[in-house]
Amino acid sequence: MSFNSLGLSDALLKAISKKGYTTPSPIQQKAIPPILEGKDVLASAQTGTGKTAGFTLPILQILAQGKHLSQRPIRALILTPTRELAAQILANIKEYGEFLDIRSTVIFGGVNQNPQVAQLRQGIDILVATPGRLIDLQNQGLISLSKVEILVLDEADRMLDMGFLRDIERIMKVLPPKRQNLMFSATFSRDIKKLAMGILNKPVQVEATPENTTVEAIVQKVYPCAKEKKTELIIKLITEGNWQQILVFTRTKQGANKLTESMISAGIKAAAIHGNKGQGARTKALAGFKNGSLTALVATDIAARGLDIPLLPHVVNFELPNIPEDYVHRIGRTGRAGASGEAISLFSPDETTFLRDIEKLVGLRLPIENIAGFEPDPKASTQPIKQGQGRPQRSSNPRKSSTDNSSRSGNNSFGPRRPNQNNDRR
Structure with a gap:
């Protein structure tokens, strides 16, 4: 046609x-x-x-x-x-x-x-x-x-x-x-x-495609990792693999900032993009990532939604999303236009429930590979992270359904609202 x-x-x-x-x-x-x-x-x-x-x-x-x-x-x-x-x-x-x-x-x-x-x-x-x-x-x-x-x-x-x-x-x-x-x-x-x-x-x-399916061209891997060693592992993967363009996902804005600072300290050109960043900083970070002056872009799910980055070779889930559909959105940013891509998830024991939910959604068991020196303690707790450390599930109040949003006043009709509400929901 x-x-x-x-x-x-x-x-x-x-x-x-x-x-x-x-x-x-x-x-x-x-x-x-x-x-x-x-x-x-x-x-x-x-x-x-x-x-x-x-x-x-x-x-x-x-x-x-x-x-x-x-x-x-x-x-x-x-x-x-x-x-x-x-x-x-x-x-x-x-x-x-x-x-x-x-x-x-x-x-x-x-x-x-x-x-x-x-x-x-x-x-x-x-x-x-x-x-x-x-x-x-x-x-x-x-x-x-x-x-x-x-x-x-x-x-x-x-x-x-x-x-x-x-x-x-x-x-x-x-x-x-x-x-x-x-x-x-x-x-x-x-x-x-x-x-x-x-x-x-x-x-x-x-x-256009079957609902909630993952792209066949994407190689998916899960690396079990002690939570406190995740930063060290991702830096190792980038430097030893000589990766030139990597999109990294965290659950929170604070986590994105902290990881970005660690990457920069390790000599990796990186920037964070999330709702607390001004529009100028977000535009500059995205432009730098696209033109190759930045190696890593660290983003929250909401800030990265809709970003058009063609031929992206690597996506890393530094933290697994606690909403399984977000996994599909994240990894779908690689393996486009007939090109191959790689989606890697760093998995700590407290994310066990998230991993199971993701596998249930996509209908397959994600391949697990161990990297010597980074394996988690086999006795570590598999209890989910506490609410507030990641993006919460939708609540009954839709105005509080995401940690990547600043709070906003609101009412049910057009009317006066408090000024200075510049957040990512705009």
């Missing part, structure tokens, strides 16, 4: 060709036609499957073919959980919309709002936003969503994990009831299906 067969316009096909693409990915093949037909869509697709183009291409076509109003009200709203993912979606829109008269911009927290407001005042067709900053500007009367024709919830499962449910519900109340709705999620969990029922109208359901 080619892009020409999907019903896309000549302007979009020209932009696609310029990027060097000829064949649509599975999610693009399945999602683009029903979106062009104006149907609501519920799609299961992980980062790296081409899902962003799966919704940006048809949205650009729909808006380009529609009636242009002189004031250019916001006609398409794309909600996404993190700043980095929002910026990447905007870049995608601008690349594919190069030959169209479509204006787009992005808004997120952590930076001065004035340049964003100035862009909005010039008239915008497509707005990419994180929920926190969108609600702030709505409260200030600086943005109107009354003309939105298309709504996209991207990384919907992660938005629920991050406690955005109430924000999403508040945003829904100010959108026109008649609109096209698109929801993209890595999984079709019970919570996602419940959210979809309240937003989507007779949706077409599409899946």
